[in-house]
Structure formats: C-alpha cells, structure tokens
Amino acid sequence: MKKDVSENEKAIWILKNQGPKSLKEIAVELGITTEGARFQLMKLSGEGLVKSESISRGRGRPQQIWSLTEKGHSRFPDMHGHLTVKLIQTIRESLGENALDKVIASAGEDNIKKYSGQMQEAKDLEEKIRILARIREEEGYMAHYEKTDEGYLLLENHCPICEAAKACQNFCSTELRTFQTVLGDEAVVKRVDHILAGARRCAYLIKT
Incomplete structure (x- = not known):
C-alpha cells in the first residue's frame, strides 16, 4: 500500500490489491478494531x-x-482512457484495422526494448520476473509476483489502459507476446485471469 494514502482510502487500496475481504480481515489489514x-x-x-x-x-x-x-475501481487511474478510445476509433475508421494493428505492434516493440534493456543484467528467470513486476508497478498496473508450486504468478491488480483494451483487445494479446519475448524461450507465459473476462485482476502463470 502506498504510504501517502489517506486513512479513509486505505480500505479501497486493500480491496483493490487483495480482492474481496470480510470485515475482520479488513480490520486486521488496517490495524484497527472491527x-x-x-x-x-x-x-x-x-x-x-x-x-x-x-x-x-x-x-x-x-x-x-x-x-x-465499479465506482470504486474507477478511483484508480486509467491512462487518458477516453482520449485513447477516440484515437483508436479514428485510426480504425480512417486507416483501417491493419493500420491500428501496426500502431499497437509498434507500441509493443517499444515495450520490448524498454523491458529488455532493464533485464540485461538479470541472472535468472526469477530476477527477470522481479524486474518486470517492478516496471509494471511503476507503469500503474499495481503489479507484483509470487512464487508458486507451478512456477511464478505475475499479478496485476489494475489495468491503466482498460478502456483502450475494451475498444481493441489486440492490446492484451500484444501484452502477452511482449512478456513472452522479454522473459525468453526458457519461460512459458499463460494468462490465467483477465480483467476483461470479468476477473478482478490480470494474472500470468510463468513456467519453465
């Protein structure tokens, strides 16, 4: 949780990051009485x-x-959602779907360069995942990773481009390809939770 979150906003951050909770569980997280x-x-x-x-x-x-x-979820920023959706519609109507796909693919290539550049010194897959989670957290995805019996879970509790992704789901498929590319052939990346499919977060299972 961010340190500068006001007292009356802390419960919102807990529910966003950790999902639905009972009153007692929320009280424990807040460190106050029920x-x-x-x-x-x-x-x-x-x-x-x-x-x-x-x-x-x-x-x-x-x-x-x-x-x-839904109003609670909207307290977390979408990166200029309405403007992005308008731009998507304009490109699609003026230049066609292929042109839109090229724009999204180009953005994906930029992310691959950015992520890969910061992973150059990573010694193993887990360190790559740690770096990826940190970058995604900085980008507003409220991201972290967990080690599990199956491999690793990259968890993103917020999608700051959700409105754009609703308008064009190629953003999501490009994102998945980006993760696979930067983590390399040693990893297999599978999306197991998807906000656009009704889940509360996006989750990616990463196995070797």
Whole structure:
C-alpha cells in the first residue's frame, strides 16, 4: 500500500490489491478494531465505492464480504482512457484495422526494448520476473509476483489502459507476446485471469 494514502482510502487500496475481504480481515489489514473498520466501510459504501454481500465460506454462518463497486475501481487511474478510445476509433475508421494493428505492434516493440534493456543484467528467470513486476508497478498496473508450486504468478491488480483494451483487445494479446519475448524461450507465459473476462485482476502463470 502506498504510504501517502489517506486513512479513509486505505480500505479501497486493500480491496483493490487483495480482492474481496470480510470485515475482520479488513480490520486486521488496517490495524484497527472491527468497529473502526465498519465505520470506514459504511462511509465508503455511502459514497458508492464499496459494497457487501453475504457469502458462505465453508461451515458456519455466511459472512459479509466487502468488495469494490465499479465506482470504486474507477478511483484508480486509467491512462487518458477516453482520449485513447477516440484515437483508436479514428485510426480504425480512417486507416483501417491493419493500420491500428501496426500502431499497437509498434507500441509493443517499444515495450520490448524498454523491458529488455532493464533485464540485461538479470541472472535468472526469477530476477527477470522481479524486474518486470517492478516496471509494471511503476507503469500503474499495481503489479507484483509470487512464487508458486507451478512456477511464478505475475499479478496485476489494475489495468491503466482498460478502456483502450475494451475498444481493441489486440492490446492484451500484444501484452502477452511482449512478456513472452522479454522473459525468453526458457519461460512459458499463460494468462490465467483477465480483467476483461470479468476477473478482478490480470494474472500470468510463468513456467519453465
């Protein structure tokens, strides 16, 4: 969580980064009492930023699980989304789909150069993934990686180009190819969660 996040925004950051949580779990993350957490969540709910629903988690009574609303997700920046969508529409209508594909491919090549340049000194695949996660975090994707029994998970809790990706999903396929290229032949990269498919985040499984 960013250190400069205000108290009443911390719950939003937790839900964005970690997904839906119970009141008790949010209270623990915030380091406050459940009543204090409830007060914050009710305030955010009144602003239309969070919502709760009753969900069963195994045995026992259903729990109230809190998550972000669409308005809550919109608190995180999209990189000039409306302008980008307009430019996509203009290129598509004026120059055609092939021209749009070339523009996106060119942007992908720029990213490959940028990412590869910062990975030159990486000693192994994990270090490459660590560098990639750091770069994506700096670019606004709220990214980090985790080591799992299957390999590595690159997790992106936010998509700052989501509106553009909705208008042209070639952005997403280009992004996947970019990751595969910069991580090299030793890695196999597969997208296992996708925001545009309804997931709360994008996730990439990276295996050797």
